[in-house]
């Protein structure tokens with residue numbers, strides 16, 4: 143049976159288990175009641191702790207702040223508790239089983255939070271389950287309880303946690319091997335559309351919340367192709383016996399978080415294929431790319447991870463310069479595998495690559511920060527971007543993906559197709575993933591050198607530790623792909639496609655304008671650009687350019703009638719003060735990229751390209 147919710151009733155070990163219970167106590171007030179019974183509390187008073195962050199999202203979120211009440215009891219009698227710090231509580235000593243009772247507020251709709259209302263319940267373990275400090279490796283049994291009727295009558299439970307007596311998709315008891323596993327299983331409880339399929343005999347499920355009439359048969363079929371292609375690269379991990387895609391499909395939204403046996407995804411309902419659709423729309427490609435990204439993580443970060451994350455310390459930030467390996471390389475493979483599996487065409491793949499190159503080129507942060515630094519400072523910079531981020535921060539996702547692309551093509555062309563990033567990933571997986579040993583900070587570079595036989599220090603110095611430009615054009619050309627650059631045609635221009643020359647304004651303001659609450663506001667002000675030199679600052683509200691209204695939607699079109707060096711009068715509001723300034727327009731940068739196949743490439747080049755993009759399923 144293709145049921146990813148394996149039932150382990152009767153398989154329990156004799157080891158003591160922590161008993162958790164979670165109940166949507168008051169959905170209207172967004173309150174869960176969580177209980178935790180510790181069989182053998184610590185003799186000097188049991189301490190429990192809420193995580194400060196959730197693996198995969200590198201920001202301190204202090205989940206304890208949502209705990210609105212905490213008490214403890216033993217043998218029906220109240221036990222005093224003391225709050226030790228922002229995340230920990232300690233109960234008075236007792237030699238009898240001890241139960242903590244918490245009320246937890248849950249109204250965060252993201253993939254890294256907990257949410258409860260009268261339509262559904264969703265939670266991540268770190269938001270709701272305290273850790274039994276000192277007994278983290280014990281089994282955890284969770285009883286998932288329904289809300290008071292009539293709510294919940296049509297709700298089903300979707301999680302990759304092993305069932306321990308609960309019926310498939312039902313309320314009841316579930317089990318996790320230890321605390322780390324307990325909090326690695328997001329749970330969705332709602333009216334759900336469910337599809338099931340197998341990948342190499344391993345049951346996979348997709349459970350969708352959000353009133354969708356998507357073509358479930360097609361979704362399952364396409365996800366099966368995608369997962370099979372991923373599986374051909376690194377193989378099924380020994381402990382991989384089920385997988386669940388948990389998808390929330392609202393009107394709009396986007397997000398994903400990876401787990402070992404599941405992922406939580408948010409994407410727009412309209413991105414999913416309707417019955418009768420045959421094409422892969424841009425929206426559906428976005429969804430497939432998201433699913434591909436989170437699925438690749440089941441290897442790359444959930445099992446193969448930095449040594450610094452082995453194990454996770456969830457009480458504080460952990461710094462590593464390797465996030466680019468885990469997010470950047472995952473971002474490279476997510477789209478590449480769509481092409482390799484045949485779900486999208488080569489042209490469509492090149493469009494996505496062109497968009498990634500555009501995203502990186504549009505920020506000057508890549509000249510100020512390396513991807514190693516960006517990884518290290520993720521907690522305070524990438525995850526807490528200020529108005530200057532575009533000038534100071536580089537994305538270890540997007541630039542990391544380009545470093546992966548450059549490295550892959552470099553290895554392929556310099557070894558005459560004998561070595562690729564696939565080989566590097568396989569060695570990393572065998573060495574630090576299968577063994578769970580954790581990748582040392584210089585491990586990835588060492589494996590690249592080992593597998594290829596090259597000295598790659600200069601490449602890593604420039605691409606990873608430095609801020610040099612990547613030899614993208616040369617590497618793409620070696621694989622029969624031409625890189626073109628042009629000017630932007632406006633705020634909706636993501637790159638990836640050519641554009642008519644007369645749609646591209648010759649000049650720019652050197653700042654981004656966005657619509658906000660019915661007015662146009664300057665957001666990014668680029669270092670050294672015309673707006674910065676004219677004294678315009680992030681947050682300024684645009685009023686007029688040369689006496690006519692200045693608005694995000696029409697700005698690009700207006701600029702088309704100006705030339706490099708023209709001086710214009712710009713009027714803005716800063717808070718409630720009107721500012722009139724002169725701005726000297728400058729030539730717009732050609733930082734929008736699109737890629738095209740070189741149609742007259744030689745045979746060797748064409749062979750390199752087809753080997754790079756071919757499915758690995760045939761060559762296993």
Ligand SMILES: [Zn+2]
Nearest residue numbers: 435439469472
């Ligand atoms: Zn990711």
